[in-house]
């Protein structure tokens with residue numbers, strides 16, 4: 353293409369290319385390094401993303417401290433220092449970068465980081481700690497087992513044992529780890545005697561419970577179920593659910609992502625075919641099914657069908673509202689809410705649906721905070737990155753302290769917990785679905 357056609361920023365809507373992990377070139381390390389050099393050079397000349405996370409400051413420091421003060425002065429061995437700081441929040445792609453496709457510079461920074469992580473993982477350069485903390489389903493199953501459960505939760509609170517974990521596995525001793533719940537959300541639902549009187553006209557939702565809500569914060573999931581049933585929606589769970597694969601994707605472990613996709617997709621596909629809307633109360637899990645799996649498996653019609661059936665929970669409630677089917681008779685006013693908009697919900701491009709629904713509640717004001725919480729799933733617990741996660745969350749913490757709201761929370765309960773830990777004022781984060789349930793008086 354002629355250079356005079358190069359535009360400053362793209363005027364077209366951003367598009368995303370498939371990952372092409374089945375092409376041999378995807379795994380070629382020399383080709384990766386050439387692409388990293390090309391994109392790092394564009395970023396060095398742009399620097400718009402400097403405040404988003406620690407990946408860009410790491411890159412710009414490497415450039416500024418190099419002999420040439422250009423990307424060609426940075427050692428190739430140091431390229432991975434940037435990659436290690438990226439937790440794939442996607443914000444640079446969606447909210448800042450003017451050079452994303454269809455722009456001919458074709459910058460997809462998060463997916464380039466993902467490719468670098470995948471090559472690193474394939475080479476076996478991944479720590480035992482990272483393998484362990486991204487095995488959310490396995491850890492959750494063990495940690496919620498009888499006898500083990502109480503011991504795990506006690507160990508998480510024990511400073512001597514946490515010191516040991518810090519030394520051996522490099523899980524930061526000050527990271528507030530989530531409690532493991534017994535019974536899990538799925539067991540609570542299975543044990544629940546409450547049945548719903550369904551009619552063929554009831555809208556149908558399949559709740560993908562997610563590892564986090566299932567094992568760590570079941571109250572978020574039970575609130576989703578209560579709110580939906582209160583609105584006449586038939587809610588069911590999968591017969592067998594497995595991790596969505598997002599934590600393994602962030603590690604670059606494409607084999608596990610494929611294995612988990614193969615386990616989840618057949619049942620989800622069947623439900624989608626049967627007319628169910630599929631939702632999950634963790635935006636990263638929704639994004640996995642809506643965006644990442646479709647880009648990894650563009651030719652798999654089952655994956656594409658599931659992607660179309662997947663909704664953010666508030667996107668779904670908003671659709672009900674538009675159809676005149678949302679119950680807007682609220683029993684309780686909520687006062688002021690500081691609400692953190694999770695990055696992985698923002699990048700779904702669905703608009704501020706959570707805020708719009710919460711604002712239907714009388715006597716309720718919502719202050720939205722659109723900043724990354726910096727937690728990711730694992731970045732906020734690792735010894736070497738907790739300090740950055742705690743720094744990234746500060747603008748959110750400052751706003752909440754300033755507003756002194758009656759409630760605070762995030763669409764992402766993991767981000768909510770990270771905010772809570774940094775606020776450290778004894779108040780608990782509440783997922784917007786828990787707030788809605790409270791407003792209904794459920």
Ligand code: SF4
Nearest residue numbers: 405438439441442444
């Ligand atoms: S995806 Fe998020 S963490 Fe990664 S480089 Fe972009 S803004 Fe930073």
Ligand code: SF4
Nearest residue numbers: 395398399400401449
């Ligand atoms: S990702 Fe895009 S917007 Fe961000 S620094 Fe690089 S070129 Fe600039």
